[in-house]
Amino acid sequence: MCLVIWLVTVLIIDAYLIKERRDYPSLINMAGKQRMLSQKAAFLTLARQTNQTADSDLKSAIDLMVENQAYLLTQAELVDLAGYYKKQALDKQIQEFSEFVTQLSVESNLQRKPQYTLDLMNMSEALQVALDKTVSEWERTSENANLQLIKYRILFGISFLITCFAVYLFVLAKPLHLSIVTANLKDHAINRFKRLFDYSHEGLLILDKDWHVVHANTAAKRVSNAFNSDSSMEHFWHEKINLKLKGKILSALDSVGRWEGEVFSNDEKTTYLHVSIIQVMDSNNQLDFYGAVMRNITDVREKEEKLKTLALYDGLTGLANRANIIECISEECGKSQESDGRFAVLFIDIDGFKLINDGYGHELGDKLLNKIGNRLSSITKNTDVVARLGGDEFVLLAKNITSDDVIVSLSKRIMKAFEAPIQCDDIGVQIGFSIGISVYPSDAESASELLKKADIAMYTAKQKGKNQFQFFNSEMELYLKERFSFEDDLRNGILNNEFFQLFQPVIDIKTGNIVGCEALLRWQSSTRDLVSPNNFIPMAESLNLMTEIDKWVFEASLKVIQALPKNFYFAINLSPKHFSNSEVLSAFLSKLSAIENKARILFEITETTIITDIEKSTRIIKNIRKQGFLVAIDDFGTGYTSLYNLKRLEFDIIKIDRSFIKDISTDSNSKNIVEAIVKLAQNLGLNVVAEGVETKEQLECLREFGCSYAQGYYFSKPIEINALENKYFGKTTT
Numbered sequence: 001m002c003l004v005i006w007l008v009t010v011l012i013i014d015a016y017l018i019k020e021r022r023d024y025p026s027l028i029n030m031a032g033k034q035r036m037l038s039q040k041a042a043f044l045t046l047a048r049q050t051n052q053t054a055d056s057d058l059k060s061a062i063d064l065m066v067e068n069q070a071y072l073l074t075q076a077e078l079v080d081l082a083g084y085y086k087k088q089a090l091d092k093q094i095q096e097f098s099e100f101v102t103q104l105s106v107e108s109n110l111q112r113k114p115q116y117t118l119d120l121m122n123m124s125e126a127l128q129v130a131l132d133k134t135v136s137e138w139e140r141t142s143e144n145a146n147l148q149l150i151k152y153r154i155l156f157g158i159s160f161l162i163t164c165f166a167v168y169l170f171v172l173a174k175p176l177h178l179s180i181v182t183a184n185l186k187d188h189a190i191n192r193f194k195r196l197f198d199y200s201h202e203g204l205l206i207l208d209k210d211w212h213v214v215h216a217n218t219a220a221k222r223v224s225n226a227f228n229s230d231s232s233m234e235h236f237w238h239e240k241i242n243l244k245l246k247g248k249i250l251s252a253l254d255s256v257g258r259w260e261g262e263v264f265s266n267d268e269k270t271t272y273l274h275v276s277i278i279q280v281m282d283s284n285n286q287l288d289f290y291g292a293v294m295r296n297i298t299d300v301r302e303k304e305e306k307l308k309t310l311a312l313y314d315g316l317t318g319l320a321n322r323a324n325i326i327e328c329i330s331e332e333c334g335k336s337q338e339s340d341g342r343f344a345v346l347f348i349d350i351d352g353f354k355l356i357n358d359g360y361g362h363e364l365g366d367k368l369l370n371k372i373g374n375r376l377s378s379i380t381k382n383t384d385v386v387a388r389l390g391g392d393e394f395v396l397l398a399k400n401i402t403s404d405d406v407i408v409s410l411s412k413r414i415m416k417a418f419e420a421p422i423q424c425d426d427i428g429v430q431i432g433f434s435i436g437i438s439v440y441p442s443d444a445e446s447a448s449e450l451l452k453k454a455d456i457a458m459y460t461a462k463q464k465g466k467n468q469f470q471f472f473n474s475e476m477e478l479y480l481k482e483r484f485s486f487e488d489d490l491r492n493g494i495l496n497n498e499f500f501q502l503f504q505p506v507i508d509i510k511t512g513n514i515v516g517c518e519a520l521l522r523w524q525s526s527t528r529d530l531v532s533p534n535n536f537i538p539m540a541e542s543l544n545l546m547t548e549i550d551k552w553v554f555e556a557s558l559k560v561i562q563a564l565p566k567n568f569y570f571a572i573n574l575s576p577k578h579f580s581n582s583e584v585l586s587a588f589l590s591k592l593s594a595i596e597n598k599a600r601i602l603f604e605i606t607e608t609t610i611i612t613d614i615e616k617s618t619r620i621i622k623n624i625r626k627q628g629f630l631v632a633i634d635d636f637g638t639g640y641t642s643l644y645n646l647k648r649l650e651f652d653i654i655k656i657d658r659s660f661i662k663d664i665s666t667d668s669n670s671k672n673i674v675e676a677i678v679k680l681a682q683n684l685g686l687n688v689v690a691e692g693v694e695t696k697e698q699l700e701c702l703r704e705f706g707c708s709y710a711q712g713y714y715f716s717k718p719i720e721i722n723a724l725e726n727k728y729f730g731k732t733t734t
Contacts, residue, residue, distance in 0.1 A: 436472065572601070654686050
């Protein structure tokens, strides 16, 4: 384009500059003719003066000159001769010569021959000289025109090049640079996307309209086990995607433009692929090609199966877990509703498993649970489902039950199967079960309710002595509701400070003087009136509420201890909770460290609490005695304390349980047992306190045996601290 512009411009300038150069030959030719006429005029004039030419000849010559002069002037106008004459200052001179010659053409003027002929000759000679000079000037101008043309062409060429460069630099360079950069970026982006396509971990495929593989990356080939060529991919695509599935895919693509799903092959090993296919349209919104993404999800599916196993099966026994059994019971509810069938849910709990776990260790406990699960599975039908809910709780879903007798027979079979000890690590472990039973649809029609009511029945079986089975009935549920209500009231009682202390005097049997008291906890419920400790303390222990209650007891006891005489001993009962977590007890002992005569503070511990963890109990008792406080074994004779443990634990006082005192005056066995305990304690250097003394006869027997102290309703029922101070300090009892 630039070259065309340059050529057109050069031609225009050439046309302008060459015009003058082109006209120069014509100008010189005409100027020559003009000179010849003036020369002829001068010759005729000279001839006439020498009488060599007649007047007629002169006249004819002058007329011819006038005619030729007119012609030359006309032609001169055509080639712009007048303009050139004007430039050379010849226009007036030629005009005067032409006019003078024209005048000579008139005959009358010839009469003045001498003067006119002389003038004609002079003018002709002058014109010749001027024309010669002009022709010479024109010849030089013609030569200069050629040089000027070359110069203009060169200058224009340079100017044009500079102009083109400026236009390129300021107008075209930036867009051109941007165009080049854009093109490079596009090429770079295409290369990057190609590399991304080829090196992607996802299997990527491009398919034409007929589903032929146009391109497949390495991952796609690896997924399809085809590493050599696209033909293998072609085979894979048509073989793995069957016609039925392909029809579904095409239907989805036509409706929503994409399809996503799983494809699997049952070869030597099942392979699962996740495939996503989309339509790619062209600029006319017509199908251009298909794009597919493939991913081998075999490992993911295997992990999902493992997670499913973990989610639905117990990791220890391999049995169904809670979620699984609930789903199974729900499914059976649906089936039985349609067929009017019956089935039972058996809630099975191992009796005393905590003691087994604590005594033999958790490793043996886990092995025992595994063996129990295997044995339960072996004695049930294949259609039944055995599950472990957790801990020592199992559930059996017994399907297709025709009568309650079938359930009874199944329960007895379970009991009998575990009569023999289970061998674990060369240890024979004897276990028993408490089994609760609920039946569909008579007891409930949902999985959660069936499990709940079987659990209630199991709890009742435990309450009635364990190692038995119980069918659910509505009275059990009422009992549980009452229990839950009791729990709520107990929690509220702790929050609302509804507890208080009473104090039962301890009497020196020999003197009849009061020597101390035992602090007893009472609960004045806002909804239940006065609640016995025998009712709320076991509940508080099972709900892990004793720590909160004991904190209150310790704080209240600290105030009473500080108010009592320094020689007056004060007995506090320690709950089993302090032997598993002694932080609260340690804090209380720290507060008691400032008390004078620490030996008047007595901590009472039951036999059952001690035997739970004999080692830890020994450490705690030694710590209490080391700080100067006394320790008594409470309810002695009702637990499992051996004589060895009695010596090892280093008690200060033995408290004989009221169950032995009650019949001491009427039953010889009870009398002998109490007498033996008193003699044993005396031999060990221990004091004895008899609990539950209610009659004078009982007191006399104890005095006879040499028992040191007694407490009971014979002396006083538990009373408030003010009543204790007013009634007993300084008084004797007979």
